[in-house]
Amino acid sequence: MTGIIDKTVLISGASSGIGEATVRELAATGARLFIGARRGERLAALAAELGGDVAWQELDVTDAANFEAFVAAAEARFGRVDVLINNAGVMPLSPLAALKRDEWTRMIDVNVHGVLNGIAAVLPRFVAQQSGHVVNVASIGAHLVLPSAAVYCATKYAVWAITEGLRLEHDEIRATIISPGVVATELGNDITDPAIAAGLKEWRKKSLTPDAIARAIRFALEQPEGVDVNEIIVRPTAAN
Numbered sequence: 391m392t393g394i395i396d397k398t399v400l401i402s403g404a405s406s407g408i409g410e411a412t413v414r415e416l417a418a419t420g421a422r423l424f425i426g427a428r429r430g431e432r433l434a435a436l437a438a439e440l441g442g443d444v445a446w447q448e449l450d451v452t453d454a455a456n457f458e459a460f461v462a463a464a465e466a467r468f469g470r471v472d473v474l475i476n477n478a479g480v481m482p483l484s485p486l487a488a489l490k491r492d493e494w495t496r497m498i499d500v501n502v503h504g505v506l507n508g509i510a511a512v513l514p515r516f517v518a519q520q521s522g523h524v525v526n527v528a529s530i531g532a533h534l535v536l537p538s539a540a541v542y543c544a545t546k547y548a549v550w551a552i553t554e555g556l557r558l559e560h561d562e563i564r565a566t567i568i569s570p571g572v573v574a575t576e577l578g579n580d581i582t583d584p585a586i587a588a589g590l591k592e593w594r595k596k597s598l599t600p601d602a603i604a605r606a607i608r609f610a611l612e613q614p615e616g617v618d619v620n621e622i623i624v625r626p627t628a629a630n
């Protein structure tokens with residue numbers, strides 16, 4: 391392993407948390423980075439801080455045409471696309487009985503359609519070049535369900551299944567699931583139920599920092615072409 395990643399890597403949800411940490415981690419590897427999220431001002435500041443081969447464009451993953459334009463812009467900027475990290479996600483938790491249909495829809499749109507839109511944008515290119523790597527950030531919530539997290543977990547089970555399906559259908563394309571446990575980020579800041587927001591704060595007392603997930607993503611990317619890291623689950627210990 392050289393520590394050098396000579397690839398063009400696209401990252402969604404790069405304006406905060408795990409996405410931002412992944413940008414910082416990969417910038418140190420020499421990878422060419424094309425980063426997206428809706429908050430362009432944060433992306434601009436990050437790209438300016440890191441300099442070098444970090445370019446950005448505003449991205450709403452729920453908009454298929456917008457995602458296609460994002461991938462096309464990365465290709466125009468760097469000549470090719472090698473890796474897509476589908477990291478953008480939202481988690482407005484609530485019990486089912488609260489019937490927060492708008493929040494269910496938003497989670498399904500960002501967490502599931504967003505991942506599918508990203509795959510749709512890169513897949514024809516990856517098939518044509520007979521190589522490519524899709525890294526999907528799922529969650530420990532792709533393996534277990536918690537009260538008030540039924541819809542969120544459903545979206546992450548879906549991400550798990552989509553990634554596994556991609557892997558099975560395309561032997562020439564690497565597909566990696568990253569499943570973090572609790573990480574201290576802005577995720578869930580939009581929870582509208584005060585009791586659940588307080589519960590999340592309690593959970594976060596034992597949490598990872600986002601760089602732990604960034605290192606797991608880097609590990610998957612650094613493997614030789616013939617090695618596909620199928621899934622990495624990363625959870626905090628009491629040492630945090």
Ligand code: NDP
Nearest residue numbers: 403405407408427428429450451478479529573575576577
């Ligand atoms: P953050 O809230 O810090 O980051 C979420 C990112 O997603 C932001 O950059 C946000 O950018 C972006 N995003 C949200 N909606 C959209 C959209 N429509 N289009 C484009 N980007 C969007 O949370 P995390 O870093 O924690 O989350 C990253 C991923 O990790 C998510 O998929 C999350 O589900 C997953 N995860 C997180 C865990 C945790 O405990 N934190 C645990 C397990 C999984 P912007 O608002 O600028 O668009």
